Amino acid sequence: AQSVTQLDSHVSVSEGTPVLLRCNYSSSYSPSLFWYVQHPNKGLQLLLKYTSAATLVKGINGFEAEFKKSETSFHLTKPSAHMSDAAEYFCVVSDLGGSYIPTFGRGTSLIVHP
Amino acid sequence: NAGVTQTPKFQVLKTGQSMTLQCAQDMNHNSMYWYRQDPGMGLRLIYYSASEGTTDKGEVPNGYNVSRLNKREFSLRLESAAPSQTSVYFCASTMGGYEQFFGPGTRLTVL
Numbered sequence: 001a002q003s004v005t006q007l008d009s010h011v012s013v014s015e016g017t018p019v020l021l022r023c024n025y026s027s028s029y030s031p032s033l034f035w036y037v038q039h040p041n042k043g044l045q046l047l048l049k050y051t052s053a054a055t056l057v058k059g060i061n062g063f064e065a066e067f068k069k070s071e072t073s074f075h076l077t078k079p080s081a082h083m084s085d086a087a088e089y090f091c092v093v094s095d096l097g098g099s100y101i102p103t104f105g106r107g108t109s110l111i112v113h114p
Numbered sequence: 115n116a117g118v119t120q121t122p123k124f125q126v127l128k129t130g131q132s133m134t135l136q137c138a139q140d141m142n143h144n145s146m147y148w149y150r151q152d153p154g155m156g157l158r159l160i161y162y163s164a165s166e167g168t169t170d171k172g173e174v175p176n177g178y179n180v181s182r183l184n185k186r187e188f189s190l191r192l193e194s195a196a197p198s199q200t201s202v203y204f205c206a207s208t209m210g211g212y213e214q215f216f217g218p219g220t221r222l223t224v225l
Contacts (some may be wrong), residue, residue: 043216106156
């Protein structure tokens with residue numbers, strides 16, 4: 001069984017300050033982990049993914065995430081927030097074998113203040 | 115290369131009406147999915163198709179049916195729409211174990 005917990009439903013930051021969106025997971029197998037972003041009234045777009053290679057993963061738009069197996073975490077970070085980063089972010093866990101059924105977190109809404 | 119396309123983009127139904135949401139992908143992906151998105155609930159899986167010719171129930175299948183018409187197309191049918199089915203519906207596809215590609219969504223309102 002697998003599950004994902006996004007620890008904050010809303011995160012509010014000022015433009016130019018760091019962003020931290022927290023995600024904890026559980027998985028019976030070696031997991032694949034993903035972060036997706038959804039801008040208002042849009043579909044979901046892949047930000048970055050971890051699939052058992054380097055534990056520090058770099059994504060688009062300056063985002064990165066670190067896979068920490070001992071902490072079962074995959075937190076998303078960005079050094080300096082931009083107004084265009086305001087969106088909903090989803091952490092997703094899956095296993096690579098058999099039937100691929102990913103599990104989504106409930107999402108974190110990132111609010112960026114000028 | 116259009117990716118994942120969905121039709122229609124918007125739909126308003128009356129309670130009891132039926133409709134089919136269409137989804138197509140041109141990436142030769144094996145697996146396709148239907149999700150619904152409601153505020154504060156994230157994405158919930160309705161049905162999925164791991165490969166052509168197979169379909170399985172997800173977390174919230176009641177009130178829905180699906181058809182994997184061929185490798186490209188995966189449709190979602192509401193036989194008798196209810197207000198509780200008011201939601202945004204997303205189709206997605208993947209090669210399996212890797213990232214999903216999402217369509218732009220269908221906003222459905224059931225009155």
